[in-house]
Amino acid sequence: RKEVEQDPGPFNVPEGATVAFNCTYSNSASQSFFWYRQDCRKEPKLLMSVYSSGNEDGRFTAQLNRASQYISLLIRDSKLSDSATYLCVVMSYTGNQFYFGTGTSLTVIP
Amino acid sequence: ETGVTQTPRHLVMGMTNKKSLKCEQHLGHNAMYWYKQSAKKPLELMFVYNFKEQTENNSVPSRFSPECPNSSHLFLHLHTLQPEDSALYLCASSQEARGGSLGEQFFGPGTRLTVL
Numbered sequence: 633r634k635e636v637e638q639d640p641g642p643f644n645v646p647e648g649a650t651v652a653f654n655c656t657y658s659n660s661a662s663q664s665f666f667w668y669r670q671d672c673r674k675e676p677k678l679l680m681s682v683y684s685s686g687n688e689d690g691r692f693t694a695q696l697n698r699a700s701q702y703i704s705l706l707i708r709d710s711k712l713s714d715s716a717t718y719l720c721v722v723m724s725y726t727g728n729q730f731y732f733g734t735g736t737s738l739t740v741i742p
Numbered sequence: 743e744t745g746v747t748q749t750p751r752h753l754v755m756g757m758t759n760k761k762s763l764k765c766e767q768h769l770g771h772n773a774m775y776w777y778k779q780s781a782k783k784p785l786e787l788m789f790v791y792n793f794k795e796q797t798e799n800n801s802v803p804s805r806f807s808p809e810c811p812n813s814s815h816l817f818l819h820l821h822t823l824q825p826e827d828s829a830l831y832l833c834a835s836s837q838e839a840r841g842g843s844l845g846e847q848f849f850g851p852g853t854r855l856t857v858l
Contacts, residue, residue, distance in 0.1 A: 636784070666846060675832055675849035676785070719785075727844060728792070732785040 633658050636722050638733035646741050649710050653736045655720030656702045664723040665696055665703045669716045670735065676719055679705075710740045744768050746850035748833050754856045755823065763818040763853045765833030772838050774816040775847065776808060779830040791816060792838060823857045830854050 638655045645651045657665075665682035680687060682694040682703050693706040703722075707714055720733035746767045755761050767774060776788040788802045791810040805827075807819040816833055834847040 675851050677849070678846050681846060721847075723844065728790065729787060730844070730847060731787075734782070734784045 635659065635724075635731035636720055636733040638720050638736050640734055640736060642737040642739060644739045644741055645710055647710055647712060649740075650706065650708045651710060651738065652704055652706045653718055653720075653738075654702050654704050655733050655736075656700075657720075657722045657731070658701070659722075659725055660698070660701060661725030662722045663725055663727055665694075666721040666723075667692075667694055667703075667705050668719040668721055668732075670719055671716045679718070707738075710738075712740050712742060715739045746833060746835055746848055748831075748850035748853050750853055751851060752854050752856075754858065755820070756858050757823060757825070759823075760819070760821040762820065763831055763833075763855075765816040765818075765850055767814055767816075767833075767835035767848070767850075769835055769848060770837070771835040771845075771848075772813050773836045773844055774810060774813070775834040775836075776806075776816065776818050777832040777834065779832055779852070785832065788818075790844075792844070820855075823855075825857050828855055828857045 636657050667679040668676040669679045670676040680689050680694050682696045686695040691708045695704045717735040717737050719735045722731045749764045773792045775790050777785045779785050787800050789808040805822050809817040830852045832852045833850040836847045837845040
């Protein structure tokens with residue numbers, strides 16, 4: 633079983649739409665969780681960390697559900713510039729390794 | 743210069759060549775990583791250095807040889823590679839957090855490697 637699983641998409645949504653991604657992880661003892669964004673032919677960049685209480689940064693909201701072992705990312709009022717691949721990242725329970733999902737592709741259409 | 747830099751950005755090499763990838767971080771971090779990213783696959787962790795000591799080696803073939811002379815520099819020495827090694831090689835750094843676990847990672851732009 634993969635450590636981290638994501639729906640690869642693609643998600644094609646109109647500007648202004650709300651879109652949500654989920655990511656599941658296999659190890660219940662996993663420590664920390666992150667969402668990264670990767671633009672085409674660029675490196676991944678940290679979008680936000682995911683805390684147990686959930687966190688919000690502008691149009692982006694991340695949530696963690698430890699009972700069901702998934703994290704989510706909600707993007708409100710989508711912009712064209714949100715088009716990218718969104719990577720779910722989970723830190724191992726030992727704290728010395730990160731596991732990446734394959735990424736979810738988002739295209740925001742004018 | 744800020745952040746994490748990598749050179750070269752593009753590399754084409756034959757299977758008999760020897761080359762090295764270089765990574766430098768200007769963030770004062772104490773952990774550095776090499777990842778391989780192939781099409782349609784998740785990032786694969788290759789090596790982790792924490793305080794210059796290699797702490798993870800995820801069953802990487804010996805034709806890849808890492809070197810970490812100090813906490814700001816990381817090299818990946820390549821020799822007798824195979825065409826299936828063609829990929830984007832990403833370097834990252836992070837700061838070890840409280841309790842010894844690793845913090846958020848910051849990535850370099852990557853080296854796109856093609857093995858002929």
